Amino acid sequence: MSVFLKLTLTELKITFREPVYIFFTLLFPVLLIAILGNVPTMQETPPELGGLRLIDVYAGLALGLAIGIIGLQGLPSVLATYRERGILRRLATTPVRPGLLLGAQLAMNLLTVLVSAVLVYTVANLAFDVPIPESPLLLLVAILLNCSGAFAVGLLLAAVAPSGKTANAIGTFLFFPLMFLAGLWVPRELMPELLRRLGDFTPFAAGQDLMTDALAGQSPAFLSITVLIGYLVICGAAAVKFFRWE
Amino acid sequence: MTVIEVRNLAKRYGETVAVRDVSFSVEPGEIFGILGPNGAGKTTTVECISGLRTPDSGAITVLGHRAGDKALRSRVGVQLQESELQDKLTVREALELYSSFYPNPADWRGLVGDLGLTAKVKTRYGKLSGGQKQRLSIALALLGNPEIAILDELTTGLDPQARRDTWDLISGIRDRGVTLLLVTHFMEEAERLCDRIAVIDKGEVVALDTPGGLVQRAGDEQRIRFRPSVDFADELLTELPEVRELRRQGSRIEVVGSGNLLHAVISVLARDGIVAAELTLEQASLDDAFVHLTRGE
Ligand SMILES: Nc1ncnc2c1ncn2[C@@H]1O[C@H](COP(=O)(O)OP(=O)(O)OP(=O)(O)O)[C@@H](O)[C@H]1O
Ligand SMILES: [Mg+2]
Numbered sequence: 001m002s003v004f005l006k007l008t009l010t011e012l013k014i015t016f017r018e019p020v021y022i023f024f025t026l027l028f029p030v031l032l033i034a035i036l037g038n039v040p041t042m043q044e045t046p047p048e049l050g051g052l053r054l055i056d057v058y059a060g061l062a063l064g065l066a067i068g069i070i071g072l073q074g075l076p077s078v079l080a081t082y083r084e085r086g087i088l089r090r091l092a093t094t095p096v097r098p099g100l101l102l103g104a105q106l107a108m109n110l111l112t113v114l115v116s117a118v119l120v121y122t123v124a125n126l127a128f129d130v131p132i133p134e135s136p137l138l139l140l141v142a143i144l145l146n147c148s149g150a151f152a153v154g155l156l157l158a159a160v161a162p163s164g165k166t167a168n169a170i171g172t173f174l175f176f177p178l179m180f181l182a183g184l185w186v187p188r189e190l191m192p193e194l195l196r197r198l199g200d201f202t203p204f205a206a207g208q209d210l211m212t213d214a215l216a217g218q219s220p221a222f223l224s225i226t227v228l229i230g231y232l233v234i235c236g237a238a239a240v241k242f243f244r245w246e
Numbered sequence: 247m248t249v250i251e252v253r254n255l256a257k258r259y260g261e262t263v264a265v266r267d268v269s270f271s272v273e274p275g276e277i278f279g280i281l282g283p284n285g286a287g288k289t290t291t292v293e294c295i296s297g298l299r300t301p302d303s304g305a306i307t308v309l310g311h312r313a314g315d316k317a318l319r320s321r322v323g324v325q326l327q328e329s330e331l332q333d334k335l336t337v338r339e340a341l342e343l344y345s346s347f348y349p350n351p352a353d354w355r356g357l358v359g360d361l362g363l364t365a366k367v368k369t370r371y372g373k374l375s376g377g378q379k380q381r382l383s384i385a386l387a388l389l390g391n392p393e394i395a396i397l398d399e400l401t402t403g404l405d406p407q408a409r410r411d412t413w414d415l416i417s418g419i420r421d422r423g424v425t426l427l428l429v430t431h432f433m434e435e436a437e438r439l440c441d442r443i444a445v446i447d448k449g450e451v452v453a454l455d456t457p458g459g460l461v462q463r464a465g466d467e468q469r470i471r472f473r474p475s476v477d478f479a480d481e482l483l484t485e486l487p488e489v490r491e492l493r494r495q496g497s498r499i500e501v502v503g504s505g506n507l508l509h510a511v512i513s514v515l516a517r518d519g520i521v522a523a524e525l526t527l528e529q530a531s532l533d534d535a536f537v538h539l540t541r542g543e
Contacts, residue, residue, distance in 0.1 A: 001346070006346050007343070010339060010343050014332050014339075017334040018334065082332075085329070085330040085331075086326060086329030087329070087331060087332065090329040090331075093296055093297075093324035094319060094347045094348070094390070095319040095347050095349075096347045
C-alpha cells in the first residue's frame with residue numbers, strides 16, 4: 001500500500017472517531033433535507049428558479065453546507081492543530097514529507113463530501129422527488145469545483161492562523177456571511193440583484209450555482225467556474241507560500 | 247570516520263541567540279551526551295543536526311552528508327522534545343503507520359515490548375500518560391532501524407523503573423552499532439550511558455570530556471555528614487590536613503575536605519571514643535561538575 005493511501009486511510013479512521021465531524025458532514029445535510037422536504041412551501045416553483053422547486057435547490061445547498069463546514073472549520077483547525085502539536089515536525093524527521101499529510105487530509109475530506117453527496121441526493125430523490133441530474137458527471141464536476149474553492153480557502157486559513165483556536169474563530173466568522181451569500185437562508189435566485197452579484201465572487205455561492213446548473217441540466221456558468229478556479233489557484237498558491245510547518 | 251561533525255554552529259531566533267558557537271564530533275558507535283541548563287541551546291543544536299532548522303552559520307555533516315539532506319531521513323531517527331500525535335490514533339496504528347515510512351523498519355512489537363508498552367497498543371494516544379507518550383515517542387524514533395538516533399530529553403517524564411528500562415534499551419541499541427546523540431538533564435543517565443559529554447551553556451560548549459573527566463574538573467572534594475555520640479571541639483577535626491571546613495547543623499556535623507578524608511576523620515573520632523552515627527560520604531559527582539561548569543556569573 002502506498003504511504004499516501006495509508007496516511008489517508010489513517011486520517012479517515014481517526015476522523016470518523018469524531019462524532020461531531022460525522023454529524024455535521026454526513027448526518028446534518030440529510031437531516032436538513034428531511035426537515036425542509038416536509039415544509040409545504042418548499043414544493044413551490046418560483047419563476048426565478050426556471051422550473052426547479054425550492055427543495056431541489058436546497059439539495060445542493062445542504063451539500064454545500066457540509067463542504068463549507070469542512071472547508072472553513074474542519075480543515076483549518078485540524079491542520080493548525082497538527083502544526084501546533086508538532087505532528088508535522090515529527091513527520092519532517094521521517095522519509096515522508098509533512099505535505100503528504102496535508103494531501104491525505106484533503107483526500108479524506110473529499111471522500112467524505114462524496115459520501116455525503118450520495119446520501120443527500122439519494123434521500124432527496126427517494127423522499128422528495130428531487131431529480132437525479134441528467135449528467136451525473138456535471139454534478140461531480142460541480143462538487144469537485146465547489147470543494148476546491150472551499151478547501152483552498154481552508155488551507156490558506158490553516159497556513160496563516162497562528163493556532164487551531166484562531167483558525168476556528170476566523171473560519172466561523174467567514175462561515176455565516178459566505179453561507180448567506182450562497183443562498184442558505186434565501187436562495188440566490190430570489191436575492192436582490194446587488195447581493196447576487198456580490199455572491200458571484202464568493203466561493204460557496206459560485207459552487208452552489210454550479211450545483212443548480214447541474215441539476216437543471218444547464219451547461220455550467222463560465223463565471224462560477226472561473227471564480228472557483230481562481231480561488232483554487234490564488235488561495236492554494238498563497239497557502240503553499242505562507243504555510244508554516246511549526 | 248566521524249558520524250556527526252558540527253563546526254562553529256550558530257543559530258539565532260530574531261534577537262535571541264540560541265546557539266553562539268558549538269563544535270563537536272561524534273564517533274561511530276558512541277553514545278554522545280549533551281548537557282546544559284534550560285535554554286542553553288541543546289534542542290536548537292540537535293534540531294539543526296536533524297535538518298529541522300537551518301543554521302545561520304557553521305557546517306554540519308552527518309554520515310558524510312550535509313545536515314538536512316534527504317538521504318539522511320531514513321538513516322537518522324529523531325525524538326523531538328515537544329511533539330505529539332493525533333489524540334484518536336492508537337499506539338498500534340501509529341507504529342504501523344510510521345513503519346510504512348521506512349524502507350527497512352524494525353519489528354515494532356519488539357520495541358514496544360522493550361519499552362513496556364505492550365499492554366497499551368490498543369490505547370488511543372490521547373489516553374496515554376505522559377510517560378507512556380514519551381515511550382511511544384522513543385519507539386517511533388527507533389522504528390526505522392536508524393544508524394544514528396538523536397533523542398532530545400530521552401527519559402524526561404519517565405518513572406524510575408521506566409527510566410532504567412530505557413537505559414537498558416539504549417545500551418542494547420548501542421551494542422547493535424547505532425550511534426546515539428542524547429540530550430539529557432539527568433546526571434545519572436549521562437554518567438551511565440554516555441561515552442563523552444558536551445556541556446553547553448549560553449550557546450557555547452564549555453566542556454567536552456568523558457563523564458569521569460568532567461567529574462575530575464570539579465575537584466576531588468568530599469563531604470562527610472554524621473551525628474557524633476558525644477560533642478567535641480571543632481579543632482579536633484579542623485587541625486587535620488585533609489579537612490578544609492567543618493559546619494554544624496543542629497546536632498549533625500558536616501566535614502568538607504579532600505584526600506583520604508574519611509579515613510582521617512574516623513581515625514581521630516575512634517581514638518577519642520566518639521561514635522559517628524548516620525554517617526554519609528558524598529564525593530564530587532557529575533552534578534557538582536555541571537554546576538561548577540555552568541554557574542552563572
Ligand atoms: N522557536 C523559537 N523561537 C524563538 N526562540 C526560541 C525558539 N526555540 C528556542 N528559542 C530560544 O532559544 C534559546 C535556546 O533554546 P533551546 O530550546 O535550544 O534550549 P534547550 O537547551 O533545549 O533548553 P531546555 O533544557 O529547556 O530544553 C532559548 O532562549 C529559547 O527561548
Ligand atoms: Mg531542549
